[in-house]
Amino acid sequence: MDKCYINLDKVDLYYPSHIYNATTLKQEIFSLLKLQKKKEKLDNVHALRNFSLKVNEGEKLGIIGHNGAGKSTLLKTIAGIYPIKSGSLKVKGEIRSLFDLALGFDLESTGRENIMYRGLLLGETPSSIKKHEEEIIDFAGLGEFIDYPIRSYSSGMLVRLAFAISTSISGEILLLDEIIGAGDASFAAKAKERMSGLMSEAKILVLVSHDLSTIKEVCNRVIMIKQGQIVKDGKPEDVIKYYQNSI
Numbered sequence: 001m002d003k004c005y006i007n008l009d010k011v012d013l014y015y016p017s018h019i020y021n022a023t024t025l026k027q028e029i030f031s032l033l034k035l036q037k038k039k040e041k042l043d044n045v046h047a048l049r050n051f052s053l054k055v056n057e058g059e060k061l062g063i064i065g066h067n068g069a070g071k072s073t074l075l076k077t078i079a080g081i082y083p084i085k086s087g088s089l090k091v092k093g094e095i096r097s098l099f100d101l102a103l104g105f106d107l108e109s110t111g112r113e114n115i116m117y118r119g120l121l122l123g124e125t126p127s128s129i130k131k132h133e134e135e136i137i138d139f140a141g142l143g144e145f146i147d148y149p150i151r152s153y154s155s156g157m158l159v160r161l162a163f164a165i166s167t168s169i170s171g172e173i174l175l176l177d178e179i180i181g182a183g184d185a186s187f188a189a190k191a192k193e194r195m196s197g198l199m200s201e202a203k204i205l206v207l208v209s210h211d212l213s214t215i216k217e218v219c220n221r222v223i224m225i226k227q228g229q230i231v232k233d234g235k236p237e238d239v240i241k242y243y244q245n246s247i
């Protein structure tokens, strides 16, 4: 069987500025009355610049860098969420991304119904979701609330359900934006154990985190990103030291 990999070659990604360049009626009136300067046109944000990266099977890649460096953008680009402007992105292997855990939740539907909706969004088939349903319900530990609309859940209960669904099926390539610590103390311990299992089962792990000790513990390769480019790539201890010296 072919090995998994992620390959980005000279990728450029922009966030379009037109979203922010629109003026509200209030801003127009204030500027007409000369109470406020007319809004300056903003440029597109060039978030990944001529970005090349190859990640091979067996690699547990940590991504570090200052706020706004482009770490989350890179993760979402690998997940195929953001369209790239130029260059190429090739991914071999089934991706499981654990961000936007509650994406696709419908507040008026029950926990059980939401397992189906979210599972379908994660690319599962109805029969595979049904197979995992009891295990998800058991892990979330919501008792009879599983048949209540999720509008009635506390925020901790929602997190439990979202976490249980998103981590019920492992993928070959695991993309993580910070390791999720979910729920109260008893659930957090279970969640941590499950996360460790998923991370060690994954054929490729890509982990974005500001927690350098976790990066050191989990990863066998680290890249540091600055202004949408890799400035250092290598062994965790070397790249972490380089990053710390840059602070």
Ligand SMILES: Nc1ncnc2c1ncn2[C@@H]1O[C@H](COP(=O)(O)OP(=O)(O)OP(=O)(O)O)[C@@H](O)[C@H]1O
Pocket: 015, 016, 045, 047, 065, 066, 067, 068, 069, 070, 071, 072, 073, 074
């Ligand atoms: N939805 C968006 N629209 C416009 N610009 C964005 C958007 N998301 C991120 N950016 C910009 O893209 C750049 C990279 O942001 P990104 O979120 O990838 O950084 P990050 O390294 O993950 O930061 P942090 O450590 O703060 O989470 C920043 O300049 C940010 O302002």
